[in-house]
Amino acid sequence: MDKEKSIEAIVNARVAHENQMKKIVALLNGKEVENPTAVSQTECEFGKWFYSDDRLKMIIGTLFYSKIETLHARWHMEYKRLFDLFFNSKKRGFFSKAFSSSKPQGMELDKAKVYYSELKATTEELLKVMSSSQRRIEALSEKKFL
Numbered sequence: 001m002d003k004e005k006s007i008e009a010i011v012n013a014r015v016a017h018e019n020q021m022k023k024i025v026a027l028l029n030g031k032e033v034e035n036p037t038a039v040s041q042t043e044c045e046f047g048k049w050f051y052s053d054d055r056l057k058m059i060i061g062t063l064f065y066s067k068i069e070t071l072h073a074r075w076h077m078e079y080k081r082l083f084d085l086f087f088n089s090k091k092r093g094f095f096s097k098a099f100s101s102s103k104p105q106g107m108e109l110d111k112a113k114v115y116y117s118e119l120k121a122t123t124e125e126l127l128k129v130m131s132s133s134q135r136r137i138e139a140l141s142e143k144k145f146l
Contacts, residue, residue: 001053003137003145009049010060010134014127016045021123024079027086028109028116039083041076059144060133068133071126078119085112 001009020037027033038044042051050056050072057065085108 001055001059001145003140003142006056006059006137006145007134009053010130010137013046013049014130014134016049017123017127017130020044020046020079021120024082024116024119027082028112036083036087037079039076039080041072044076046072059140060136064129064133064136067129068126071122071129075119075122075126078115078122081115082112082119085115 023033023037027036038047041047050068060068
């Protein structure tokens with residue numbers, strides 16, 4: 001992957017991650033979401049990019065790579081709690097299933113909002129590290145990509 005494609009890839013990965021957050025906001029606002037973000041950190045659009053090129057660690061540096069990997073793993077652990085509330089009907093009680101919609105309501109919705117605030121903080125930290133990684137890539141010589 002050359003320098004230009006590396007920059008494009010990290011920009012696209014950031015956009016994919018921002019789109020994942022938009023899906024979660026839509027869920028919190030009571031909207032239906034098709035194709036929810038994958039729970040696995042290697043199956044989401046961001047994870048597919050991140051784990052697709054073995055040279056990425058060399059390009060952005062071990063420190064940035066490790067920080068992104070750690071934050072991305074934390075993001076998915078936090079996201080799983082929201083996913084379970086919105087999509088995992090096994091965790092819902094009988095009365096909740098029988099007498100209400102399948103969407104979280106009441107205390108479950110309050111819990112989802114708390115989970116979202118934690119996820120948003122992790123997202124902001126992740127996007128900040130990705131921006132730093134992008135600046136690092138932009139500053140590198142073309143020779144690093146040969």
